[in-house]
Amino acid sequence: METNKSTGELNAEDYQEPRCLLNMNQGQNQGPVRSVPMDRIIEKLDEYLGRNNWGSAERHLDYWLEDALSGGDLKGALAIQGERMGLFRKKERQEEAMAAVSEALKLLEETGMEDTLTGATTYVNIATVYKTFYLSQEALPYFEKARAIYERDLKEADSRLGGLYNNMALALADLSRFQEARTFYEKALAVMEKIPGGALEEAVTYLNLADLAAAEQGFEAAEERVMALLDRGLEKIHTPSLPRDGYFAYVCETCAPCFRHYGRFADADELDELSQTIYAGY
Secondary structure, X not given: OOOOOOXXXXXXXXXXXXXXXXXXXXXXXXXOOOEOOHHHHHHHHHHHHHOOOHHHHHHHHHHHHHHHHHOOOHHHHHHHHHHHHHHHHHOOOHHHHHHHHHHHHHHHHHHOOOOOHHHHHHHHHHHHHHHHOOOHHHHHHHHHHHHHHHHHHOOOOOHHHHHHHHHHHHXXXXXXXXXXHHHHHHHHHHHHOOOXXXXXXXXXXXXXXXXXXXXXXXXXXXXXXXXXHHHHHHHHHOOOOXXXXXXXXXXXXXXXXXXXXXXXXXXXXXXXXXXXXXHHOO
């Protein structure tokens, strides 16, 4: 892969492209809609995040959000708000994340998509924002809304369902509802084990189970179990078939502190070094 050493700023070719002719907002009686090219938007967003270029990722999403709203593409705007929630959540920018939550809820109502898969994904994004900022009790109703739709409409082996179970378990663990949390972690593993390339999500879940055991029993009592779960997570991260891409680097970066927390400094340093090597290669 050719290394891109550019600044990552938006260029004209990134947004001056043919518009999709499909009117995604049919039936809303709001006139012709100029739809935004979501596939291209996500592709470019992934490029920025793969280079750890958060500033350009934010400018990219802000540009296309304005374009979607000005063109009447409310479904496109809803999808972009979902990406903005994730970006602000990961950068711990609570005010901006909560503002994106409010706008997404308005767009859900305006588009009438509350009971769709898109609506469920939006609920997961919203709930995860609440959980990130220590509002797990407020997160649970949104997780439950998403769960009802996903379990109704998705096949069992779908990464969205696995992600929901994992994130819902995190919120339950925050509330000391340990047995319920364990049940949902196990549900997440059962889903992700069936999905090609699901090893990274499995790794994250094993590390979450380690934290759960330590929280429930105390580290001294749970040490053997914690270390076994960390070993299992590390094994999943090192699955040979996984592509060493930006998402792999992000998972390594976010998992490293867990290993460091439990005194596994060599493993943590290895994951940090691996993530930085991948970022530098983009």
